[in-house]
Amino acid sequence: xxxxxxxxxxxxxxxxxxxxxxxxxxxxxxxxxxxxxxxxxxxxxxxxxxxxxxxxxxxxxxxxxxxxxxxxxxxxxxxxxxxxxxxxx
Numbered sequence: 001x002x003x004x005x006x007x008x009x010x011x012x013x014x015x016x017x018x019x020x021x022x023x024x025x026x027x028x029x030x031x032x033x034x035x036x037x038x039x040x041x042x043x044x045x046x047x048x049x050x051x052x053x054x055x056x057x058x059x060x061x062x063x064x065x066x067x068x069x070x071x072x073x074x075x076x077x078x079x080x081x082x083x084x085x086x087x088x089x
Contacts, residue, residue, distance in 0.1 A: 040073075042075055043075070044075070045073060045074060045075025045076070046073075046074055046075060047074060047075055047076035047077055047078070048069065048074055048077050048078075049077070049078045049080060050065070050077045050078065050079050050080065051080050051081075051082055052079075052080070052081045052082070053081075053082055053083075053084055053086040054081075054082070054083055054084065054085070054086045054087070055081065056086060
């Protein structure tokens with residue numbers, strides 16, 4: 001009887017994996033997964049930590065950095081201005 005249960009559980013696991021693969025395959029064929037990978041939603045975009053040391057930044061440099069981050073597809077950033085003893089510039 002134990003062998004029959006093992007075979008039954010194995011068959012259930014195989015069926016489960018096949019159903020998952022079929023669902024993924026159907027989504028891939030529709031372009032869902034691929035399209036979301038190429039152009040992820042805003043909530044799934046990567047982010048960065050953006051540090052400035054002791055106010056060493058200019059408005060022009062900040063604007064250029066932000067524009068390039070947006071062009072690279074970054075979705076968020078954490079802005080940190082830290083005081084580490086670097087002379088202000």
